[in-house]
Amino acid sequence: MKGIIGKKIGMTSVFDAAGKQVACTIVEAGPNVVTQLKTVGTDGYAATQLAFGEKKEKNTTKAEKNHFAKAQTSPKSFVKEFRNFSLEKNLGETVTVDIFAEGEKVDVVGTTKGKGFQGVVKRHGFSGVGQQSHGQHDRQRAPGSIGNSSDASRVFKGMRMAGRMGNDRVKLKGLKVIKVFPDQNYILISGSVPGHNGSIVLIQK
Structure with a gap:
Protein backbone atom coordinates (compact mmCIF):
# COMPACT_ATOMS: atom_id res chain seq x y z
CA MET A 1 0.00 0.00 0.00
CA LYS A 2 1.04 3.56 -0.64
CA GLY A 3 -0.75 6.64 0.57
CA ILE A 4 -0.58 10.27 1.56
CA ILE A 5 -2.38 12.70 3.86
CA GLY A 6 -3.96 15.76 2.26
CA LYS A 7 -6.35 18.65 2.73
CA LYS A 8 -9.44 19.17 0.60
CA ILE A 9 -9.27 22.54 -1.17
CA GLY A 10 -12.46 22.56 -3.22
CA MET A 11 -13.96 21.45 -6.51
CA THR A 12 -13.42 22.41 -10.13
CA SER A 13 -13.87 20.88 -13.56
CA VAL A 14 -11.53 20.03 -16.42
CA PHE A 15 -11.97 18.84 -19.98
CA ASP A 16 -10.59 15.45 -20.96
CA ALA A 17 -9.11 14.42 -24.33
CA ALA A 18 -12.58 13.74 -25.75
CA GLY A 19 -13.78 17.22 -24.81
CA LYS A 20 -16.02 15.97 -21.99
CA GLN A 21 -16.25 18.09 -18.86
CA VAL A 22 -15.18 16.15 -15.75
CA ALA A 23 -15.95 17.35 -12.23
CA CYS A 24 -13.01 16.83 -9.87
CA THR A 25 -11.80 17.68 -6.39
CA ILE A 26 -8.58 19.56 -5.63
CA VAL A 27 -6.56 18.07 -2.76
CA GLU A 28 -3.38 19.56 -1.31
CA ALA A 29 -1.55 16.29 -0.68
CA GLY A 30 1.63 16.57 1.33
CA PRO A 31 4.43 16.91 1.70
CA ASN A 32 4.24 14.30 4.44
CA VAL A 33 7.10 13.53 6.81
CA VAL A 34 7.89 9.98 7.93
CA THR A 35 7.77 10.26 11.73
CA GLN A 36 7.87 6.59 12.71
CA LEU A 37 8.66 3.20 11.17
CA LYS A 38 6.96 0.25 12.87
CA THR A 39 8.18 -3.31 12.36
CA VAL A 40 6.82 -6.75 13.17
CA GLY A 41 9.66 -7.40 15.58
CA THR A 42 9.15 -4.32 17.75
CA ASP A 43 5.47 -3.45 17.30
CA GLY A 44 3.86 -6.65 16.03
CA TYR A 45 2.98 -5.21 12.63
CA ALA A 46 4.60 -3.26 9.81
CA ALA A 47 3.47 0.32 9.28
CA THR A 48 4.76 3.73 8.27
CA GLN A 49 3.57 6.79 10.17
CA LEU A 50 3.18 9.98 8.16
CA ALA A 51 2.61 13.50 9.50
CA PHE A 52 1.01 16.48 7.78
CA GLY A 53 0.23 20.11 8.60
CA GLU A 54 2.14 22.52 10.79
CA LYS A 55 1.26 22.85 14.46
CA LYS A 56 2.17 25.62 16.89
CA GLU A 57 4.71 24.63 19.52
CA LYS A 58 2.64 26.19 22.30
CA ASN A 59 -0.16 23.74 21.44
CA THR A 60 2.18 20.74 21.33
CA THR A 61 2.83 18.49 24.32
CA LYS A 62 6.36 17.57 25.38
CA ALA A 63 5.80 13.96 24.33
CA GLU A 64 4.77 15.07 20.86
CA LYS A 65 7.77 17.39 20.58
CA ASN A 66 10.15 14.55 21.42
CA HIS A 67 8.37 12.25 18.98
CA PHE A 68 8.75 14.70 16.09
CA ALA A 69 12.30 15.59 17.14
CA LYS A 70 13.35 12.00 16.41
CA ALA A 71 12.39 12.63 12.77
CA GLN A 72 14.10 16.06 12.89
CA THR A 73 10.92 17.87 11.89
CA SER A 74 8.67 20.54 13.35
CA PRO A 75 5.45 19.59 15.21
CA LYS A 76 2.67 18.39 12.93
CA SER A 77 -1.07 18.59 13.44
CA PHE A 78 -2.13 15.25 11.94
CA VAL A 79 -0.50 11.81 11.89
CA LYS A 80 -1.65 8.60 10.26
CA GLU A 81 -0.27 5.08 9.95
CA PHE A 82 -0.27 3.20 6.66
CA ARG A 83 0.06 -0.57 7.01
CA ASN A 84 2.54 -2.40 4.77
CA PHE A 85 3.77 0.80 3.12
CA SER A 86 5.19 -0.13 -0.29
CA LEU A 87 7.58 2.84 -0.57
CA GLU A 88 11.04 2.49 0.94
CA LYS A 89 11.34 5.54 3.17
CA ASN A 90 13.61 6.32 6.11
CA LEU A 91 12.79 8.28 9.24
CA GLY A 92 12.57 12.01 8.50
CA GLU A 93 12.15 11.64 4.73
CA THR A 94 9.21 13.20 2.90
CA VAL A 95 6.44 11.70 0.81
CA THR A 96 5.14 13.94 -1.96
CA VAL A 97 2.21 13.84 -4.33
CA ASP A 98 4.30 12.51 -7.21
CA ILE A 99 3.90 8.97 -5.85
CA PHE A 100 0.62 8.96 -7.83
CA ALA A 101 0.36 9.11 -11.61
CA GLU A 102 -2.34 10.47 -13.88
CA GLY A 103 -4.99 7.89 -14.74
CA GLU A 104 -4.31 5.84 -11.60
CA LYS A 105 -7.22 4.60 -9.46
CA VAL A 106 -7.12 5.54 -5.77
CA ASP A 107 -9.27 5.25 -2.64
CA VAL A 108 -10.10 8.39 -0.67
CA VAL A 109 -11.07 8.40 3.02
CA GLY A 110 -12.71 11.40 4.64
CA THR A 111 -15.30 12.53 7.19
CA THR A 112 -18.61 13.68 5.74
CA LYS A 113 -20.22 16.99 6.62
CA GLY A 114 -22.23 16.95 9.83
CA LYS A 115 -25.93 17.71 9.32
CA GLY A 116 -27.02 17.58 12.94
CA PHE A 117 -30.32 16.05 14.05
CA GLN A 118 -32.48 15.58 10.95
CA GLY A 166 -23.45 13.01 8.68
CA ASN A 167 -20.06 13.25 10.40
CA ASP A 168 -19.25 9.66 9.37
CA ARG A 169 -15.99 8.17 8.12
CA VAL A 170 -16.46 7.28 4.45
CA LYS A 171 -14.16 5.61 1.93
CA LEU A 172 -14.74 6.15 -1.80
CA LYS A 173 -13.08 3.50 -3.93
CA GLY A 174 -11.85 3.57 -7.50
CA LEU A 175 -11.58 7.32 -8.03
CA LYS A 176 -9.43 8.36 -10.95
CA VAL A 177 -6.43 10.68 -10.67
CA ILE A 178 -7.05 13.37 -13.30
CA LYS A 179 -3.91 15.48 -12.92
CA VAL A 180 -0.94 15.89 -10.57
CA PHE A 181 0.86 19.18 -9.85
CA PRO A 182 4.09 18.21 -8.01
CA ASP A 183 5.35 21.81 -7.76
CA GLN A 184 2.18 22.91 -5.91
CA ASN A 185 1.49 19.60 -4.09
CA TYR A 186 -1.94 19.46 -5.71
CA ILE A 187 -3.76 16.41 -7.03
CA LEU A 188 -7.03 16.45 -8.99
CA ILE A 189 -9.34 13.49 -8.29
CA SER A 190 -12.45 12.73 -10.31
CA GLY A 191 -15.80 13.22 -8.61
CA SER A 192 -16.56 14.42 -5.13
CA VAL A 193 -14.58 13.66 -1.98
CA PRO A 194 -16.26 13.45 1.45
CA GLY A 195 -15.79 16.37 3.83
CA HIS A 196 -15.91 20.14 3.83
CA ASN A 197 -13.28 22.38 2.29
CA GLY A 198 -10.22 22.33 4.53
CA SER A 199 -10.90 18.88 5.98
CA ILE A 200 -8.27 16.15 6.17
CA VAL A 201 -8.49 13.29 3.66
CA LEU A 202 -6.40 10.15 3.10
CA ILE A 203 -5.48 9.04 -0.42
CA GLN A 204 -4.58 5.35 -0.67
CA LYS A 205 -3.60 2.96 -3.44
Whole structure:
Protein backbone atom coordinates (compact mmCIF):
# COMPACT_ATOMS: atom_id res chain seq x y z
CA MET A 1 0.00 0.00 0.00
CA LYS A 2 1.04 3.56 -0.64
CA GLY A 3 -0.75 6.64 0.57
CA ILE A 4 -0.58 10.27 1.56
CA ILE A 5 -2.38 12.70 3.86
CA GLY A 6 -3.96 15.76 2.26
CA LYS A 7 -6.35 18.65 2.73
CA LYS A 8 -9.44 19.17 0.60
CA ILE A 9 -9.27 22.54 -1.17
CA GLY A 10 -12.46 22.56 -3.22
CA MET A 11 -13.96 21.45 -6.51
CA THR A 12 -13.42 22.41 -10.13
CA SER A 13 -13.87 20.88 -13.56
CA VAL A 14 -11.53 20.03 -16.42
CA PHE A 15 -11.97 18.84 -19.98
CA ASP A 16 -10.59 15.45 -20.96
CA ALA A 17 -9.11 14.42 -24.33
CA ALA A 18 -12.58 13.74 -25.75
CA GLY A 19 -13.78 17.22 -24.81
CA LYS A 20 -16.02 15.97 -21.99
CA GLN A 21 -16.25 18.09 -18.86
CA VAL A 22 -15.18 16.15 -15.75
CA ALA A 23 -15.95 17.35 -12.23
CA CYS A 24 -13.01 16.83 -9.87
CA THR A 25 -11.80 17.68 -6.39
CA ILE A 26 -8.58 19.56 -5.63
CA VAL A 27 -6.56 18.07 -2.76
CA GLU A 28 -3.38 19.56 -1.31
CA ALA A 29 -1.55 16.29 -0.68
CA GLY A 30 1.63 16.57 1.33
CA PRO A 31 4.43 16.91 1.70
CA ASN A 32 4.24 14.30 4.44
CA VAL A 33 7.10 13.53 6.81
CA VAL A 34 7.89 9.98 7.93
CA THR A 35 7.77 10.26 11.73
CA GLN A 36 7.87 6.59 12.71
CA LEU A 37 8.66 3.20 11.17
CA LYS A 38 6.96 0.25 12.87
CA THR A 39 8.18 -3.31 12.36
CA VAL A 40 6.82 -6.75 13.17
CA GLY A 41 9.66 -7.40 15.58
CA THR A 42 9.15 -4.32 17.75
CA ASP A 43 5.47 -3.45 17.30
CA GLY A 44 3.86 -6.65 16.03
CA TYR A 45 2.98 -5.21 12.63
CA ALA A 46 4.60 -3.26 9.81
CA ALA A 47 3.47 0.32 9.28
CA THR A 48 4.76 3.73 8.27
CA GLN A 49 3.57 6.79 10.17
CA LEU A 50 3.18 9.98 8.16
CA ALA A 51 2.61 13.50 9.50
CA PHE A 52 1.01 16.48 7.78
CA GLY A 53 0.23 20.11 8.60
CA GLU A 54 2.14 22.52 10.79
CA LYS A 55 1.26 22.85 14.46
CA LYS A 56 2.17 25.62 16.89
CA GLU A 57 4.71 24.63 19.52
CA LYS A 58 2.64 26.19 22.30
CA ASN A 59 -0.16 23.74 21.44
CA THR A 60 2.18 20.74 21.33
CA THR A 61 2.83 18.49 24.32
CA LYS A 62 6.36 17.57 25.38
CA ALA A 63 5.80 13.96 24.33
CA GLU A 64 4.77 15.07 20.86
CA LYS A 65 7.77 17.39 20.58
CA ASN A 66 10.15 14.55 21.42
CA HIS A 67 8.37 12.25 18.98
CA PHE A 68 8.75 14.70 16.09
CA ALA A 69 12.30 15.59 17.14
CA LYS A 70 13.35 12.00 16.41
CA ALA A 71 12.39 12.63 12.77
CA GLN A 72 14.10 16.06 12.89
CA THR A 73 10.92 17.87 11.89
CA SER A 74 8.67 20.54 13.35
CA PRO A 75 5.45 19.59 15.21
CA LYS A 76 2.67 18.39 12.93
CA SER A 77 -1.07 18.59 13.44
CA PHE A 78 -2.13 15.25 11.94
CA VAL A 79 -0.50 11.81 11.89
CA LYS A 80 -1.65 8.60 10.26
CA GLU A 81 -0.27 5.08 9.95
CA PHE A 82 -0.27 3.20 6.66
CA ARG A 83 0.06 -0.57 7.01
CA ASN A 84 2.54 -2.40 4.77
CA PHE A 85 3.77 0.80 3.12
CA SER A 86 5.19 -0.13 -0.29
CA LEU A 87 7.58 2.84 -0.57
CA GLU A 88 11.04 2.49 0.94
CA LYS A 89 11.34 5.54 3.17
CA ASN A 90 13.61 6.32 6.11
CA LEU A 91 12.79 8.28 9.24
CA GLY A 92 12.57 12.01 8.50
CA GLU A 93 12.15 11.64 4.73
CA THR A 94 9.21 13.20 2.90
CA VAL A 95 6.44 11.70 0.81
CA THR A 96 5.14 13.94 -1.96
CA VAL A 97 2.21 13.84 -4.33
CA ASP A 98 4.30 12.51 -7.21
CA ILE A 99 3.90 8.97 -5.85
CA PHE A 100 0.62 8.96 -7.83
CA ALA A 101 0.36 9.11 -11.61
CA GLU A 102 -2.34 10.47 -13.88
CA GLY A 103 -4.99 7.89 -14.74
CA GLU A 104 -4.31 5.84 -11.60
CA LYS A 105 -7.22 4.60 -9.46
CA VAL A 106 -7.12 5.54 -5.77
CA ASP A 107 -9.27 5.25 -2.64
CA VAL A 108 -10.10 8.39 -0.67
CA VAL A 109 -11.07 8.40 3.02
CA GLY A 110 -12.71 11.40 4.64
CA THR A 111 -15.30 12.53 7.19
CA THR A 112 -18.61 13.68 5.74
CA LYS A 113 -20.22 16.99 6.62
CA GLY A 114 -22.23 16.95 9.83
CA LYS A 115 -25.93 17.71 9.32
CA GLY A 116 -27.02 17.58 12.94
CA PHE A 117 -30.32 16.05 14.05
CA GLN A 118 -32.48 15.58 10.95
CA GLY A 119 -35.91 14.14 10.21
CA VAL A 120 -36.81 11.14 8.09
CA VAL A 121 -37.43 13.13 4.90
CA LYS A 122 -33.91 14.56 4.77
CA ARG A 123 -32.16 11.62 6.41
CA HIS A 124 -33.80 8.69 4.61
CA GLY A 125 -35.70 10.24 1.70
CA PHE A 126 -39.21 9.66 3.07
CA SER A 127 -42.06 11.42 1.25
CA GLY A 128 -44.26 12.03 4.30
CA VAL A 129 -47.75 10.66 4.96
CA GLY A 130 -49.47 12.54 2.13
CA GLN A 131 -51.36 15.74 1.50
CA GLN A 132 -53.03 17.80 4.17
CA SER A 133 -56.72 17.08 4.63
CA HIS A 134 -59.55 18.04 6.97
CA GLY A 135 -58.49 17.22 10.48
CA GLN A 136 -54.92 16.44 9.43
CA HIS A 137 -52.28 19.12 9.40
CA ASP A 138 -48.50 19.44 9.74
CA ARG A 139 -48.09 15.81 8.70
CA GLN A 140 -46.30 16.24 5.37
CA ARG A 141 -42.88 15.35 6.81
CA ALA A 142 -44.00 12.86 9.47
CA PRO A 143 -42.53 9.32 9.53
CA GLY A 144 -45.88 7.54 9.89
CA SER A 145 -46.28 4.19 11.67
CA ILE A 146 -43.09 2.81 13.24
CA GLY A 147 -44.08 -0.53 14.80
CA ASN A 148 -46.60 -3.35 15.29
CA SER A 149 -49.38 -3.42 17.86
CA SER A 150 -50.02 -6.55 19.91
CA ASP A 151 -47.81 -9.10 18.14
CA ALA A 152 -44.31 -7.70 18.44
CA SER A 153 -45.33 -4.83 20.73
CA ARG A 154 -42.04 -3.09 20.14
CA VAL A 155 -40.04 -1.17 17.57
CA PHE A 156 -37.48 -3.33 15.77
CA LYS A 157 -33.83 -2.37 15.79
CA GLY A 158 -32.64 -0.57 12.67
CA MET A 159 -35.93 1.23 12.07
CA ARG A 160 -35.29 4.27 9.90
CA MET A 161 -36.15 7.23 12.09
CA ALA A 162 -34.96 10.74 12.80
CA GLY A 163 -31.48 11.14 14.25
CA ARG A 164 -27.98 12.46 13.79
CA MET A 165 -26.92 12.69 10.17
CA GLY A 166 -23.45 13.01 8.68
CA ASN A 167 -20.06 13.25 10.40
CA ASP A 168 -19.25 9.66 9.37
CA ARG A 169 -15.99 8.17 8.12
CA VAL A 170 -16.46 7.28 4.45
CA LYS A 171 -14.16 5.61 1.93
CA LEU A 172 -14.74 6.15 -1.80
CA LYS A 173 -13.08 3.50 -3.93
CA GLY A 174 -11.85 3.57 -7.50
CA LEU A 175 -11.58 7.32 -8.03
CA LYS A 176 -9.43 8.36 -10.95
CA VAL A 177 -6.43 10.68 -10.67
CA ILE A 178 -7.05 13.37 -13.30
CA LYS A 179 -3.91 15.48 -12.92
CA VAL A 180 -0.94 15.89 -10.57
CA PHE A 181 0.86 19.18 -9.85
CA PRO A 182 4.09 18.21 -8.01
CA ASP A 183 5.35 21.81 -7.76
CA GLN A 184 2.18 22.91 -5.91
CA ASN A 185 1.49 19.60 -4.09
CA TYR A 186 -1.94 19.46 -5.71
CA ILE A 187 -3.76 16.41 -7.03
CA LEU A 188 -7.03 16.45 -8.99
CA ILE A 189 -9.34 13.49 -8.29
CA SER A 190 -12.45 12.73 -10.31
CA GLY A 191 -15.80 13.22 -8.61
CA SER A 192 -16.56 14.42 -5.13
CA VAL A 193 -14.58 13.66 -1.98
CA PRO A 194 -16.26 13.45 1.45
CA GLY A 195 -15.79 16.37 3.83
CA HIS A 196 -15.91 20.14 3.83
CA ASN A 197 -13.28 22.38 2.29
CA GLY A 198 -10.22 22.33 4.53
CA SER A 199 -10.90 18.88 5.98
CA ILE A 200 -8.27 16.15 6.17
CA VAL A 201 -8.49 13.29 3.66
CA LEU A 202 -6.40 10.15 3.10
CA ILE A 203 -5.48 9.04 -0.42
CA GLN A 204 -4.58 5.35 -0.67
CA LYS A 205 -3.60 2.96 -3.44
